C-alpha cells in the first residue's frame with residue numbers, strides 16, 4: 001500500500017524547481033507528480049531521466065538522472081522491479097539489455113531518435129563486408145540490433161577513450177558523422193569510416209549563430225555538444241557531452257554561459273546553478289518531448305509500453321555495451 005504524498009513533500013519538490021517552473025504551471029503538475037510518487041511505491045519502480053527531459057520530470061520524479069553513459073551505468077544496478085525510462089527508445093533498450101530481469105517501460109513509443117533510425121543492422125553488415133577486419137565503434141544512440149553487430153559502444157562522454165582503447169589504426173564509427181569527426185580531430189592517426197546519421201536537433205546549430213551570440217555577449221564562454229557540425233565546434237570554449245557541460249558550469253560558475261545543445265538541458269543545469277545565466281539558442285528534441293508527467297502516470301498505471309528484445313540480439317548487444325563499460329575515462 002503506497003504512502004500518500006504529503007503537501008510538505010510537494011512543497012519541498014517545488015522549492016527545487018521554482019526558478020524554472022511558474023507557480024501556475026506547478027498547480028497543474030503537482031497532482032500528477034503526487035500520483036507518480038505513489039505509483040512508484042505501488043509498482044516498486046525506479047524512474048530514470050535523461051538530461052534532455054523537462055525539469056518537472058528531471059527534478060521532481062526521477063530517481064536517477066544523467067546522460068546516456070550515466071543512465072547505462074546506473075540501469076545495471078537498479079534493484080526495483082520496474083524501470084521507467086524518461087528518455088527515448090534506445091535508452092530504454094539499453095536498460096533492458098543491461099538489466100534483463102526488470103520490466104522496462106517507455107511511456108511513449110513515439111520517443112525515437114533520428115540518429116538511431118539512420119542505420120540498420122544490414123547497413124552495419126555491409127560496412128563490415130566492405131572493410132574486413134575493421135572494428136565497429138557504435139554510438140549508444142542506436143537500436144539494439146545495430147549494437148549487436150558492433151564490436152564496442154561509446155557515448156559522447158567516452159568516445160575518444162573507447163576508440164583509443166582498441167589500439168588500431170582504422171575503425172568504422174557509426175552513426176553520428178560529427179561526433180566521429182570530433183573524435184578524429186583528437187586522434188588524427190586513426191582512419192575512420194563514418195556514417196551520415198546526424199542528430200536532427202544538433203545539426204540545426206550554425207557557426208554564424210554562435211558568432212552572433214559571441215558578438216552580443218563578449219567574453220561569454222560557449223559550451224558545445226560534439227553532435228554539432230564542425231563550424232559550431234570551432235567556436236567552442238569547451239566541447240563535451242551533456243554531463244561534461246554540466247560539470248563545466250558547476251566547476252567554473254561563470255556569470256553567463258551559452259549552452260549549444262538541446263535546450264531543455266539548460267533549464268536543468270540552471271536549477272543546479274542558480275547564479276549562472278544560461279543563454280541558449282533553443283532547439284528542442286521532439287522525441288524527448290514525447291515524455292510527459294501524464295504519459296508517465298499512464299505508463300505506471302497500465303504498465304505500458306514494455307520493451308522486449310530478442311535474446312540472441314540482447315546478448316550480442318550487451319557484449320558491445322559491456323566492453324564500453326570497462327573503458328576508463
Ligand code: SF4
Nearest residue numbers: 113114199200201285
Ligand atoms: S537529441 Fe538528437 S540524438 Fe538525442 S534523442 Fe533527440 S534526435 Fe536523438
